[in-house]
Amino acid sequence: MASPSYRVNSPTVAAETVDGEVLMINLESGSYYSLRDTGAAIWDGIERGAATQTIAAVLADRFPGTDTVAMVSAFLTELAAEQLVVPAESGGDDHPWEPIGGVTPTGVVPPPPALEKFTDMQHLILLDPVHEVDAAEGWPIPLSDA
């Protein structure tokens, strides 16, 4: 049976990737997270809408001999437990891509993906529980479009 696919839990989660390093903020829990290396590569796949098995296959091309299916599945479960990803309504895209830079070179045994979690800003991020009414449209609407 195919593994479930996931999507980023937006707008609850805001995320950006800079130089192969991902910063995610969960606006409901107030926690923020950092991903590098294989973790960032898996996140890249999720943001691309890739199916779980496609993410595993892309990493398997780079790291022959590694059980990337188990690695990706376990990591997605961890991301889901933190509400950073949620199950995707569709099965996910199956087009491969070149993993983002910063990933361990081809042929080297990759480090397991690590999710670094930080809770020191919870008091700030949760201070003003925000109701973003136009979640689909986004906020703010630029003044030129208003």
Next chain:
Amino acid sequence: MTPDPPSTSPERFAGELHAAVSAAHDAFADAAARAGSIESVRVVAGEPVRFRVAGPALAEHLLPALDHLPPTAAAPVFTASAWDTRATGVPVPLLADAPSGPAPSRAIVAGTRAVSSSPTRTMFEGYDGAMAEGWFAIGNADDLTTGERGAPFRLALHWWLTARGLQFAHGGAVGEAGTAVLVVGPTGAGKSSTTLSCVEAGLDYVADDYCVIQTAPGTAPHDPPVAHGLYSSAKILFTDVERYPKLVNGRTPRHNPIDDKTLVLVHRAVPAQVVTEQRLGAIVVPQRTGRRRSTFARTRAGVGLQALAPSTVGQFPGGAAVALSSLAALARAVPSYRLDLGTDRATVPHAVRAILADLEQP
């Protein structure tokens, strides 16, 4: 008869938001009619903005931190208004409790409107882009923290500037010879002591606690980011004032019993060092060490973004994804440096100047 929408529906929140900004608009007119208002139009990040404060006590608290902004006779494109209940008798237009129950504060943002309401502080800020207005209200002007006195209209200006594509950043900015560094990090990491030590040593002051970032200031695709200084203020722990003789400048610092801090108006102490706009060359992340000398090293862009973004997003409700995107664009555009703060404070400005020199290397 149409039933009321569910208590957590977008329609309910949008209705609350519309009612709140309408109430704020009317309340300020009432406050100004009762107590009079002090007005000025000043250039904020390149645009004329009108500031109006009803009630002399609140004006005395809020307006000095904006005094360094150039006055202009141009028609304002945005108006920020404030009042306090004690001086004017006009209540603060607080939001009702959220459907989930009472909370220390609550914010709603949608389309071109935003409000933040804090019943425990009896404090309100609002914004309506279509009206081109923002509001700040508090029950008693004397309840303002030093930070609030030093950064007036912070949320209203944040919402307005965000809609213009500019981004508030939680960080100080100091520079020299036309280039500034953005000093970022959580409270207690040494952000403010770094910034103020540099000002004491003669570097330009752009901002202490908050500045505004413009990542695409010109038409060219690689124009460097710019830091705009909105506030000419520095909040200093009352017990630390002797560290900053140039900034205190012989004045008797006023102690704020709410937070044991004092507010220094930088343009009054060192007017020649205050600049309202400077090219931004780097993100600097200070951290305290036990070593005597301060040193620096290039670090990953992710380190700079991580020190900058969560505390910024946490202090500016609404549009978190937009804010994170803007700050990430900054982290991509300029290098990040780790600044290891030494116990000898005199070495801090040397290290910051060395970072500025490092930026000039090919």
